[in-house]
Amino acid sequence: MTPEQNDLLCRVEGDAPMGQLMRQHWIPACMIEEVAEPDGTPLRVRLLGENMVVFRDSEGRVGALGELCPHRRASLVFGRNEECGLRCLYHGWKFDVEGNVVDMSSEPADSSMQGKTKAKAYPVIESAGFIWVWMGDPDNVGEFNAPNWSSAPDDKIAIMKIHGACNWAQILEGAIDSSHSSSLHSTNMPTATDVSGSTATDTAWLRPSADKSPRIEVEKTPFGFRYAAIRKPVQDADKQDYVRTSLFIAPFTVIIPSNDKYHLSQLLIPIDDENTFFYWIAWHTETGITRDAWRKFCGAEIGKDVEPVTFRKVRNYENNYMQDREAMKAGDFTGIYGIPCQDMAMWESMGKIADRSEDHLGTSDKAIFTFRTQMYRAAQAVQKGEPAIGTTGTVLPQANLISFQGMVPKDKDWREYNISPEERALREQGKATGKQEELA
Structure with missing residues (x-):
């Protein structure tokens, strides 16, 4: 990619086409738990280079307002959240969740400014553990497509949040890069001979394969693409393959392979051009993992591994992620605690915005190549005034999309595993008509 192409893929601030693309989708602003308390502390949120304040009023309604008071541009983050409104400390102007001025302490009672x-x-929208905001055209608000973990009850959804000091695209590329897990996360995902699929313990996810060079196959879909990492299993390698499928749902959602205890989804949300919030959701409709246990497993406990409010990492680039070289000598592959920090060490070391012109992609990078070309072209389309990817044609319900991992007989097609009824019907329709545009 040229530097100009790289900018089109990565940059989201202001009028950048990728940012305009994302504004045609609902975007998670924060976790519900961050603004759970009525009249609680307002939360500063930055998305796509735009600052806002999120708060819950006395009646439990959530508001998301531009951070700066329209009077004299002081921050509303410091405001008093009381009696169904957020009051600016500077002159006492008060705003409800819809942005209406309900009181102007510094103006006469009969001031005409209040209505203007x-x-x-x-x-x-509140859904599936998150506060979602619409940052696009307020007169053309898109329909909310609930994520796949929305099918689980709230107490079966565990969310980890961590700040990434780099661009969203290189983090997302890490999320869809299945081959790296066999090396970077090999201590946390070790080979086991007595399992038939990913098997979770308190400290690791056991795998039935030692294959570090998976064969990657990609299928484009109306929502983005699905791809398979096909590995040689430890047992019966002549009869079956160990297959792990992941889904990229444009523009910032990835569904990665589950284990035997819970499903896994990720959100890679641009704060601005050079910072990202990485959300990792572990969920299940019946079993699952508790929120505290999930954050401990990930090395992302609030107040211990990440700072409150900002979610910045205690283990970071400046201190080499507290890499333990003695642990490496003893057998730990990275010497870095927690899968997310292992990833962050790689992603952040690429620089704030990775220079993709210097990459040398291999056969294991088919999903990376597909993401770059698909989203680059999607940004070009928005630049020309066309609708964003995933907003036209057949929009499949995200709640029904799921990944797959397990053994697949060599005479079977991985594409037939864990396909939603809606996607299967669309695929069959394409076969019947001989047209594949929607999957192209």
């Missing part, structure tokens, strides 16, 4: 002034307010 309004704070910028973003449409808000």
